[in-house]
Amino acid sequence: xxxxxxxxxxxxxxxxxxxxxxxxxxxxxxxxxxxxxxxxxxxxxxxxxxxxxxxxxxxxxxxxxxxxxxxxxxxxxxxxxxxxxxxxxxxxxxxxxxxxxxxxxxxxxxxxxxxxxxxxxxxxxxxxxxxxxxxxxxxxxxxxxxxxxxxxxxxxxxxxxxxxxxxxxxxxxxxxxxxxxxxxxxxxxxxxxxxxxxxxxxxxxxxxxxxxxxxxxxxxxxxxxxxxxxxxxxxxxxxxxxxxxxxxxxxxxxxxxxxxxxxxxxxxxxxxxxxxxxxxxxxxxxxxxxxxxxxxxxxxxxxxxxxxxxxxxxxx
Amino acid sequence: xxxxxxxxxxxxxxxxxxxxxxxxxxxxxxxxxxxxxxxxxxxxxxxxxxxxxxxxxxxxxxxxxxxxxxxxxxxxxxxxxxxxxxxxxxxxxxxxxxxxxxxxxxxxxxxxxxxxxxxxxxxxxxxxxxxxxxxxxxxxxxxxxxxxxxxxxxxxxxxxxxxxxxxxxxxxxxxxxxxxxxxxxxxxxxxxxxxxxxxxxxxxxxxxxxxxxxxxxxxxxxxxxxxxxxxxxxxxxxxxxxxxxxxxxxxxxxxxxxxxxxxxxxxxxxxxxxxxxxxxxxxxxxxxxxxxxxxxxxxxxxxxxxxxxxxxxxxx
Numbered sequence: 001x002x003x004x005x006x007x008x009x010x011x012x013x014x015x016x017x018x019x020x021x022x023x024x025x026x027x028x029x030x031x032x033x034x035x036x037x038x039x040x041x042x043x044x045x046x047x048x049x050x051x052x053x054x055x056x057x058x059x060x061x062x063x064x065x066x067x068x069x070x071x072x073x074x075x076x077x078x079x080x081x082x083x084x085x086x087x088x089x090x091x092x093x094x095x096x097x098x099x100x101x102x103x104x105x106x107x108x109x110x111x112x113x114x115x116x117x118x119x120x121x122x123x124x125x126x127x128x129x130x131x132x133x134x135x136x137x138x139x140x141x142x143x144x145x146x147x148x149x150x151x152x153x154x155x156x157x158x159x160x161x162x163x164x165x166x167x168x169x170x171x172x173x174x175x176x177x178x179x180x181x182x183x184x185x186x187x188x189x190x191x192x193x194x195x196x197x198x199x200x201x202x203x204x205x206x207x208x209x210x211x212x213x214x215x216x217x218x219x220x221x222x223x224x225x226x227x228x229x230x231x232x233x234x235x236x237x238x239x240x241x242x243x244x245x246x247x248x249x250x251x252x253x254x255x256x257x258x259x260x261x262x263x264x265x266x267x268x269x270x271x272x273x274x275x276x277x278x279x280x281x282x283x284x285x286x287x288x289x290x291x292x293x294x295x296x297x298x299x300x301x302x303x304x305x306x307x308x309x310x311x312x313x314x315x316x
Numbered sequence: 317x318x319x320x321x322x323x324x325x326x327x328x329x330x331x332x333x334x335x336x337x338x339x340x341x342x343x344x345x346x347x348x349x350x351x352x353x354x355x356x357x358x359x360x361x362x363x364x365x366x367x368x369x370x371x372x373x374x375x376x377x378x379x380x381x382x383x384x385x386x387x388x389x390x391x392x393x394x395x396x397x398x399x400x401x402x403x404x405x406x407x408x409x410x411x412x413x414x415x416x417x418x419x420x421x422x423x424x425x426x427x428x429x430x431x432x433x434x435x436x437x438x439x440x441x442x443x444x445x446x447x448x449x450x451x452x453x454x455x456x457x458x459x460x461x462x463x464x465x466x467x468x469x470x471x472x473x474x475x476x477x478x479x480x481x482x483x484x485x486x487x488x489x490x491x492x493x494x495x496x497x498x499x500x501x502x503x504x505x506x507x508x509x510x511x512x513x514x515x516x517x518x519x520x521x522x523x524x525x526x527x528x529x530x531x532x533x534x535x536x537x538x539x540x541x542x543x544x545x546x547x548x549x550x551x552x553x554x555x556x557x558x559x560x561x562x563x564x565x566x567x568x569x570x571x572x573x574x575x576x577x578x579x580x581x582x583x584x585x586x587x588x589x590x591x592x593x594x595x596x597x598x599x600x601x602x603x604x605x606x607x608x609x610x611x612x613x614x615x616x617x618x619x620x621x622x623x624x625x626x627x628x629x630x631x632x
Contacts, residue, residue: 018400076628088617280338282335290342293610293612305398
């Protein structure tokens, strides 16, 4: 972050026509945003939402309530404007880009082999990096991939420690038997692979869309584009970055607390306080997209309000 | 609410391309909104924000960190587009209307006399009623009035019971001495007036902007316009309505939990779960306005998403 912009933005915030601190967390968000845009009076004009889609060999283990075909069907739904994320992008004036990552070639089942080869994970990381529009001024990374809460739980456990049971949740809505099966699958994946290195965790246990989100978050840092993290899967991918290089998520905020069981634990591990908590558990970047509105409001207040001096208001 | 629209909206919600319940509270909000718009597929095109301003005789007791002149100065700031609520209205495409209610004639100091006469409170209620645009499809009622957290605490205590200390908070930011003084002022107001009738509470302890918000919320019910309640002061005015006629807030949701101390207790008494909780304590309708974005997103998803059948997605 740019220290001069932080100082300038804090100074401006203190002069705006409101009691000190009366905009609560909006003030902190605006100052944080300014610090990555290298100005004390930023604006949000071009938010970008990217949804990466991938398929997962681990679906063979019966970990999802939906069949793998749904990944491609939902990509088609995104392309035709029919999904939740399309409506959210439209509501907040964001550009939506969808990248289907070799859906016809699922990752390997991580209970028997590494999910991806070295070449495959690098290609996915680069797909994510290249998907970011350098001119965007706010980024949400989302995903679609039947089976990917299983991969995300395995990545989170490998990167942050803890048992499979602590990180495995109900995803799109599996029952108790399904949850027990998922937990066992995650435990077997953790036992099979040496994933102490965070990028090895993404490769052996993750998926193309997880690696792509990590790549996109990295690119956003390069271009100084603030990022709103989405739910459990996005945060698991982000956790691998943070583990690889401490501080590498400083340009990100947590858009929401999802209903996926271990998301609160994951946010706590990342030191991120969610902006929203509305029980979403959809993926697609939906929780992050919903938080775009809050970021737009925070930045609009910060940069658009009059100061006490400008408005001729007594400062108390 | 219209039962047929609820049934239709629930049926539609169950067919949308997402796992059941995956949009969390957005689903409930969209169905609630539909029920007041008499359609299973509503839209939000014309949100209205109304800010009512009033001055308070009780300021003579030293209850605020700001002088009374700030009320008129902030009205001027609203009219020139420099306040937080202007930026929030612009961000979410809402119309903003500001009504200054006889600022040059503050209410009486309620520690010595009723704040308003019968005629005055009726005029304020009608000003609120008449301020609502019948063509609006979502309403936020906000306020500006130095001293009005003191009035709101007194109204809340009179309407809902409990001691002055339970309902009195720091408002725009008084210190410990100021808080003790405010609490004493509220206690003296409660002791002086027989305010067991909720409209008498508004008249004797409230203020013009509180009465106007109550009138506007009543008008919105008449026109079947859903309302997003703002913070402590708005909710205190709304509580008088609810006490007068049980169920009269069924067309309202709580936009946010503010940082004013007793707002959580007030929301609990109203049975309302806030949409946002970001530590705002500004008034002006700011927290309600911020929640417009969430309502727009909820309704956009509900009415804009494809069904499983339309999108050719397997329903799991």
